Amino acid sequence: MNRFATLIDRLAYEPRRNAKVILLRDYFATTPDPERGYALAALTGALSFKHAKPALIRTLVSERTDPVLFGLSYDFVGDLSETAALIWPVAARPQDEIPEQPSLSTVVETLASLSKTELPHRLAAWLDALDETGRWALLKLITGGLRIGVSARLAKTAIAALGPHAPDAIEDVWHGVTPPYRELFAWAEGHGPRPEHSDPAPFRPVMLAHTIEEDDFDTLDAKDFIAEWKWDGIRVQAASARDEDGRVVTRLYSRTGEDISNAFPDLADALSGIDAAIDGELLIIRDGVVQDFNTLQKRLNRTAVNAKMLAELPAAIRAYDVLFADGRDWREEPFVERRARLKRLIREHGSERLDLSPVVPFDDWDGLRAARRDPAALGADAKAIEGVMLKRANSTYLPGRPKGYWYKWKRDPFTVDAVLMYAQRGHGKRSSFYSDYTFGVWRAGPHGDELVPVGKAYFGFTDAELRQIDAFVRRNTTNRFGPVREVTHTADEGLVFEVAFEGLSRSTRHKSGLAMRFPRIARLRWDKPPREADRIETLETLADGAAMRLAAPSEPDERTS
Amino acid sequence: MRPTDLLKVLPQGLYCPPADVFIDPVRPVERALITHGHSDHARAGHGAVLATPETLAIMGVRYGANFAGSTQAVRYGESVTIGDTKFSFAPAGHVLGSAQILVEAGPLRIVVSGDYKRAPDPTCAPFQVVPCDVFVTEATFGLPVFRHPPLGDEVQKLLRSLQQFPEQTHLIGAYALGKAQRLMALIREAGYEKPIYIHGALETLTRLYQAHGVDLGDIRKISAEDGTLAGEIVICPPSAIQDRWTRRFADPITAFASGWMRIRARARQRGVELPLVVSDHADWEDLCRTIRETGAGEIWVTHGAEDALVHWCHVQGLRAQPLHMVGYGDEGEAEPALPHDSQQASGAA
């Protein structure tokens, strides 16, 4: 447990992705089975312990500590597991009587069979044996609070670093292996056979697109490409197949390979007969009309599905690729061939829950540019479209983000001129820079016009611009709050940013009543006095009038290609 | 004589009426006794100063030779009598020269501990228990969540990181007096022999430690020719850890050596990537142990988390009270300011 605790303690503070990979790789390389496998399971969220609840921890601690001291400590620390881990009294014991510390494997294996009534006693004994970091890790692990910024993809990259295979190769076998992953590690280290899929409907790593740049059009030939709408939904993969006993297994995966089937029971019927693996966009389609991302978000935010929600927010998949069909892998086939096969599949199995993403006809780049500008003119549901996708007709399906095959060409972002109000220090390489900016626009206040914060951005600028903004922040600080500086923002003095963003929606969680999606700094307007920045009314009009394209903030790369 | 006749709290600090002297006054006074060289305890501008020779030397390099009208050195174990009151100095184990001051009048004994610790420190004399009737204690880490870890583990954390990330500068924030030098000594004890680089602000105090016979190995002040110092250890004052000065280094991993690093939210708030829990103050258990060992029946708590320690004393059947003294909290090991209002700023978006 202690080695695992040391690892996650270090990971929790480490902001650099590469450093996390090194820390994980080193841990996997020097930790025996099954310990490392359970660590992998813990990090990727594959473990759950149903009996361990915060109330139990509170009870155990209060039996052992003075309530006044515990109260003062909890107030100071602010986190129950951490307070419990630190305050847990350690009995004085002779040097030679060091109790045996539980390994992570012991914890996982014991908890799998332990009854609820035995848990408090066992947990207390473990806490007695561990040190502060060990106790913290144990409590975080069993209460499900182990959020330390390690994605499944990152863990797989670290496993790949153990041996000759690429991260995508690890991804390929991932869904057929289970904790503690002995066969996976053996293969990853190059001394075992490749684990065979035991899952008849496994996840297959997805192919991602690059953002197209203006000069790309000079080198790319429009005739080589097929265009589709870029749907503003969630990228999913659906797979259905029969297992050894002939039962149909149907699964829905997120683009990172998480099984999200349970959240979409209304898709199970539509998918169960396809006997294939398809790639597509998950959308809410009501009466044949694709709804905007904001509507989809309402469904995503719920953890439990109920009948009312299923009726009001019906999920559907708009398919654009086929990866597996007719009992064979289609990923080696060119896109045109796959598309033809997909068309046939939809003809046979299509329904209001499953349809085909249409192609966008065009002759040259200017033609496509026009289509992109006005999807409605081509009869598409414009409010659910955020641009076009370009796919090379002869490209095979390659996992990851290979260059030159798929491009996304988003519609132009919205922009607004806003005033820098607060700046916060960045992390890692940027920790000596004020690199996270809160910006605002004007609104009428009780004492005349005032700025109201409408968003936060921490990229979009060049390194040179970052240095300029940083210097500006330092010279024009009016107030400090820990890592945050308030920056001059009057009508005449301050820094105006041209902020680009993908959408805007009404939100009660924000002071301004608006939530901006994916904001970034497009330009520094040194030339512009703050009084000329935009007003909140402009944004409100946009949020209401243009609601069709607008939605709550989220990292677009998490859900689109 | 009652204890409060011998020592009482005035706005300037702890005052001893029969001898007309202050201990660690926060404002300039005629006559001051100083426990140790941290700037919140040792201030410039007093008339006469009585302290250990090391503390006087520290005040000299920090404030210049004329930091007081006159000075008198008292070694550990020695005492000075003013009128009917006797003052003796005993090691406090906090930093070089740090002393507890025993104030005696007749049979009444009060110990003013200043800041102290019980954990081993190769750079200063170890704490010595002085039996007394009233023990005046600090409570910087006066909550039971503070149990400082074994020092070896913390240094290993640093050395392991150097092995895993040999391309990156390891930049450690540490208080200029005491913590920085103790850290150097601990790193040497762990067998690290390469040069340790320091920020210019640490130089005079580090050289002073060395001049007092503390072996710190090869310590080099950073110069322009040193380049990015990839894979090297650099120690700087906490205020410099995120300063523009750090841009010269190779993708620095920022570490911070402080007892506060025990609390995750504190470490994260400072943007620390490698928190090292190394403190020059007694942790909770050492505060409680020390109170018991002095045999004192009455405890006065000067600064820190007074409430918890006073509560603990009451449960133990000891008389205890907070002195609510204003102006203390080490140079930096005082609790870092919380960005209360930053929530507002960040929550706005």
Ligand SMILES: [Zn+2]
């Ligand atoms: Zn001090």
Ligand SMILES: [Zn+2]
């Ligand atoms: Zn102090």
